[in-house]
Amino acid sequence: MILINVKFTPKPEYADNFLDKVADFTEASRAEGGNIFFDWYRSTENDGEYLLVEAFQDDAADAHVNSDHFKAAQDLFPLILAETPRIINTLIEGKTEWDEMAEFRVEN
Template sequence: MIFIVVKFQTKPEWTDRWLEFVGPFTAATRAEEGNLWFDWSRSVDDPTEFVLVEAFRDEEAGAAHVGSAHFTQAMQDLPQALASTPRIINQTIDDTGWSELGEMAVR
């Protein structure tokens, strides 16, 4: 699986509408056959920072995502709302999804 985490620092005037702005990109990515998840969160420490956690089945699915029309469009559209270049962690890991946190098992 390709596991990716990206931090986006938005311009203050874009912060409140960021999730709506990325909505079409999010929906199109989630509809990709090889997408496992594509989830946004907002930092509790910095309201202008959004964190994207995404995963793709394999290299082929990741390449299809980067080659898609909606990805290309997002790379053109999103920078206008950003205060800085996004920061990314992109790793291939030998797993297929989320596991339970054993140290905090709910009984």
């Protein structure tokens, strides 16, 4: 699994409608064959910051970054962001899905 976390800071005028602005990119990324998840979160401490948590199958990175929607996003993001996004990108060999957290196990 390729696990990617990216922090985005939109320009103030796009802070409240940022998810609408990136909706096409989000939908197309989620529809990719190698996508495992692609989820946005707005910071509870800084409402001008969004976190993208995404994962792709190990062999899906090239298809994602070479897709038409990724190329369109490369044109869009510099126009609506206040700063360059910050990223953590890592490969977790053999991982394909979420695990249960043993420390907070819920017994039903």
